[in-house]
Amino acid sequence: MDAAERELLAETFRKTMTASSGCALDAALTELGWTELLAELPDVAIPMTFRLLGETGAQAPLINDVLLNAAGRSLGGTLPLPYAGGSWVVWDRSAGPRPKASTALDGDLPLLPVPAGAAVPLAAGRRALGWWLVGTGRAMLSLARLHALDRVQFGRQIASFQAVRHRLAETLVTLEGAEAALLAAEDDLGSLLAKAAAGQAALTRHCQQVLGGIGFTAEHDLHRHVRRALVLDGLLGSALELTREAGRLLREQRRTPRLVHL
Amino acid sequence: MNVAEFRAGLQAWLAGHDLTPGPDHSLDGQVAQVARVRRALYDAGWMRYGWPAEVGGLGGPAVFRAVLGEEVTTRDLAEPGIYSMVEVLAPTMISYARPPLAHEMVPMLLSGREQWCQGFSEPGSGSDLASLSTRAVPRGDAWVVTGQKVWTSLAQYASRCVLLTRTAPGHDGITALFVDMDTPGISVRPLRTMHGVDEFAEVFFDDVIVPGDRMLGRPGDGWRLAMDLLPYERSTCFWHRIAYLYTRLDRLLAEAAFPLGADTAEADLGAAYLALHVARCRSLATQRRLNEGARLGPETSIDKVLLAAAEQRLYDTVRDLLPGVLELTESPWRAEYLYSRAATIYGGTAEIQRNIIARRLLDLGRE
Numbered sequence: 123m124d125a126a127e128r129e130l131l132a133e134t135f136r137k138t139m140t141a142s143s144g145c146a147l148d149a150a151l152t153e154l155g156w157t158e159l160l161a162e163l164p165d166v167a168i169p170m171t172f173r174l175l176g177e178t179g180a181q182a183p184l185i186n187d188v189l190l191n192a193a194g195r196s197l198g199g200t201l202p203l204p205y206a207g208g209s210w211v212v213w214d215r216s217a218g219p220r221p222k223a224s225t226a227l228d229g230d231l232p233l234l235p236v237p238a239g240a241a242v243p244l245a246a247g248r249r250a251l252g253w254w255l256v257g258t259g260r261a262m263l264s265l266a267r268l269h270a271l272d273r274v275q276f277g278r279q280i281a282s283f284q285a286v287r288h289r290l291a292e293t294l295v296t297l298e299g300a301e302a303a304l305l306a307a308e309d310d311l312g313s314l315l316a317k318a319a320a321g322q323a324a325l326t327r328h329c330q331q332v333l334g335g336i337g338f339t340a341e342h343d344l345h346r347h348v349r350r351a352l353v354l355d356g357l358l359g360s361a362l363e364l365t366r367e368a369g370r371l372l373r374e375q376r377r378t379p380r381l382v383h384l
Numbered sequence: 385m386n387v388a389e390f391r392a393g394l395q396a397w398l399a400g401h402d403l404t405p406g407p408d409h410s411l412d413g414q415v416a417q418v419a420r421v422r423r424a425l426y427d428a429g430w431m432r433y434g435w436p437a438e439v440g441g442l443g444g445p446a447v448f449r450a451v452l453g454e455e456v457t458t459r460d461l462a463e464p465g466i467y468s469m470v471e472v473l474a475p476t477m478i479s480y481a482r483p484p485l486a487h488e489m490v491p492m493l494l495s496g497r498e499q500w501c502q503g504f505s506e507p508g509s510g511s512d513l514a515s516l517s518t519r520a521v522p523r524g525d526a527w528v529v530t531g532q533k534v535w536t537s538l539a540q541y542a543s544r545c546v547l548l549t550r551t552a553p554g555h556d557g558i559t560a561l562f563v564d565m566d567t568p569g570i571s572v573r574p575l576r577t578m579h580g581v582d583e584f585a586e587v588f589f590d591d592v593i594v595p596g597d598r599m600l601g602r603p604g605d606g607w608r609l610a611m612d613l614l615p616y617e618r619s620t621c622f623w624h625r626i627a628y629l630y631t632r633l634d635r636l637l638a639e640a641a642f643p644l645g646a647d648t649a650e651a652d653l654g655a656a657y658l659a660l661h662v663a664r665c666r667s668l669a670t671q672r673r674l675n676e677g678a679r680l681g682p683e684t685s686i687d688k689v690l691l692a693a694a695e696q697r698l699y700d701t702v703r704d705l706l707p708g709v710l711e712l713t714e715s716p717w718r719a720e721y722l723y724s725r726a727a728t729i730y731g732g733t734a735e736i737q738r739n740i741i742a743r744r745l746l747d748l749g750r751e
Contacts (some may be wrong), residue, residue: 267746282751284735287742294741295689302665315661322658366647369654373646376637378630378657382668384387384447384454384623 123166131159132170139180144230145217147182157197160187164246169304172250176257179346181230183215185357188250192243202239203247206356206363210239228349245313247358252304252313252320255354259297259324262347266290266329269336280332289328296323306382311371314364315381321361324351390448394430394455401428403461409716411581414463415499415541421462422470422496425452431494439478440491446620447675453624457631464628465583466499466538468621473500475616476546480600480609481562489544489562501542501565503533503587504610510535511736513548514607518589520549520559525596527551527561529569529589535730539565539572539585547589548606558606562598569593579722615680617731618687619670626664626691629698632720633660636698640705649705656701659694666690682744685737692727692734699724 123131138150151171159167168188175181187197202210214224214232226233267290270281280286300319307316330337330344337344355361372378385393403424405417425431434448435441449471457464470493477486477493492498509516518531529549539545542565551559563570569592574582601609633656642649666687674680699721703710710718728734742748 267748270748279749281748284739284751287746287748287751288735288738290746290748291738291741292689294746295686298683298686299662299666299690302669303662306665306668315658318654318658319662362651365654365658366651367654368657369650369652370646372633372637372653372657373642373650376634378633378637378660380630380664381661382665384451384668384671 123163128166128170132174135171135174136178139174139178139182143180144182144232145215147180148184148215149217151182151184152198156184157187160191160197164188164191168246168250169253172253173257173260176254176259176347176350177261179258179261179343179350181350183213183232185247185250186213186215189242189247192246201242202236203242204239204244204358206360210236211357212236226353228346228353230346231350231353233353242358244358245307245310248313248317248364249304249307251354251357252300252307252317255317255320255324255351256297256300256304258347258351258354259293259300259320259326262324262329262344262351263290263293263297265342265344265347266293266332266337269333273334286332289332293323293326293328296326299323309381311368311379312381314359315368317359318361318364318368321351321355321364325355325361385444387445387447387451390433390444391451391455394452397428397430398455398459403459405461411583414466415538418462418466419496419499421456421467422494425456426491426495435474435490435494436478438483439474439486440494445675447671450620450623450671453620454627457624457628460631464624468624469500469502469537470494471620471624472613472617473502473546476560476600476609476613477562479612480560480605482597485562485597492543498543499538499541500544500546501536501539501587503536503539503545503547503563505535506532507534511733513610514555514558516548516550516558518547518549520551520561520594522551522596523593527559527594527596527599529561529563529592529594531589533587533589534575535584536572536587537584539587540574540582545587546600547594548610551603555607556604558610559603560600560606560609561594562600563592563594567592567594577723578725579719581719581723614732615674615684618684619667619674619680622663622667622687622691623671625695626660626667629660629695630664632702633657633698636702636705642705652701652704656694656698659690659697663687663690663694682740685732685740685745688732689734689737689741695724695727 142150186200190197200212200215202212205211211233214234224232224234270286271279273280300323303316303319307313333344336342403421422431429442430452432442433444434446437443456462474490474493477490493500506516520527520529545563545565547561547563549559549561551557569590571588572585574585577583670687702717703721709715710721
């Protein structure tokens with residue numbers, strides 16, 4: 123797939139995600155060839171699709187497919203997913219009325235607690251969620267940037283104040299860093315670190331702070347992204363847990379793995 | 385020769401040639417050691433790869449220089465800050481010096497025969513570099529320079545200086561000169577840093593005559609020269625420094641006793657490692673772009689913020705996991721920890737980097 127084809131496909135996916143979400147989006151993406159794309163070109167499919175989910179604010183149960191694909195199982199179903207703190211959830215994808223309501227902080231996500239599950243291949247899933255978190259972070263940065271340029275106080279755009287500019291700059295730094303880690307992630311440890319970096323980047327409070335009072339209301343879109351980032355961070359291990367896991371590895375091995383090379 | 389072949393050949397050569405530093409860890413000793421390492425690597429050819437033939441190089445991609453510096457700093461053969469200075473000075477000469485001057489001078493630098501310095505900052509011009517006021521006035525075919533520079537690294541060891549001077553008002557009124565440091569009228573006063581090293585100096589210019597053919601570029605090109613060298617500093621130099629910081633994390637892992645319990649230590653170590661890994665991934669992407677011929681620009685401010693933050697986090701972790709060591713003993717960690725405090729100050733402060741990111745990358749308009 124060349125660059126022009128990728129761009130065209132990304133545009134199609136973006137439009138689809140803007141028009142629908144949840145089960146409807148799941149069906150629409152399947153129609154557009156998501157499962158074939160994932161099976162044939164996972165390194166194209168995963169970054170593009172999951173980042174777009176973040177940027178558009180849409181959601182779909184595609185993480186199931188990523189893990190099923192990595193496990194060599196047939197796509198389209200669900201499987202129990204490990205969550206922070208040792209819990210397990212299922213990302214429901216049934217089209218009909220749900221068996222019970224989700225109690226997730228992000229009420230749009232049909233995450234249902236389950237007692238336990240079997241081990242799942244984590245690396246591809248962590249990369250996918252990392253891209254989603256980076257996309258969510260970019261969406262928040264974009265909202266905060268627009269607000270900073272629109273909002274006038276003391277007779278000036280608040281974007282002209284260094285305190286505001288530096289918060290937005292710091293947000294971009296962490297997002298770009300996370301994206302570099304995602305692009306370089308190949309093995310288990312690289313994927314773990316990339317998701318940790320993406321979780322940290324999406325959870326910085328800078329964007330919400332720049333948005334001031336309006337960013338705290340349910341009338342502005344920011345809260346949707348904040349909720350999503352908080353919930354996605356815990357899925358397949360939170361930034362805190364993953365960072366600690368990396369530290370444990372270092373302490374045990376007494377050597378720092380160099381994962382990327384010129 | 386590709387990168388893997390270059391690295392393998394270099395590693396084999398280093399295995400057969402002992403360049404381990406001697407017992408003198410003073411600044412004199414470090415500068416002498418860098419010269420020794422450069423000389424040996426130049427004579428064996430390794431130091432010449434990645435540089436064009438016009439300046440004594442053997443050609444090949446610039447990424448060879450990143451590999452060379454990584455192998456040198458990973459083995460602790462040379463102090464990385466001093467070693468990497470060529471990565472800023474030589475490209476400046478190649479881009480701006482008259483070709484015969486670059487041809488004559490750059491090999492002296494690469495081969496370790498000379499150390500050079502960079503006269504940019506002034507007492508009144510730090511973050512606001514473009515306000516610099518060291519004056520250069522034409523007299524016949526020459527320039528006469530008067531003024532003062534500060535934070536000039538290794539000036540007391542330098543044979544030459546890439547000097548920014550004021551020749552007219554504004555950003556377009558800055559002119560770069562290549563000055564012999566033994567010219568009459570130049571005096572150097574080293575500054576003692578808080579980590580006990582005379583790493584930089586004040587340099588005074590009192591009616592210093594600089595021949596006209598020592599101008600770098602044309603009159604008024606100085607600001608562009610200063611901006612052009614930042615991407616070099618932030619690609620190859622950063623890769624070297626990150627490689628060096630990995631060796632320090634290794635050293636910490638070997639020495640730490642984890643007194644506060646495994647859990648705290650693991651969280652700290654993981655955070656330090658994550659920050660270093662992210663900086664390394666970003667630097668890798670920058671190296672790749674440079675290698676593909678991209679022109680690096682303000683986006684390298686992101687590399688700078690990531691690296692400085694990672695460096696300080698690493699040394700904060702060192703202090704946490706080796707309690708009392710840098711406070712009560714004369715361990716090498718002490719100087720390294722103290723030096724890390726400058727990482728968000730030198731080479732453009734963290735605040736200036738964020739200003740650049742806000743203005744140029746986020747397009748937030750003027751302050």
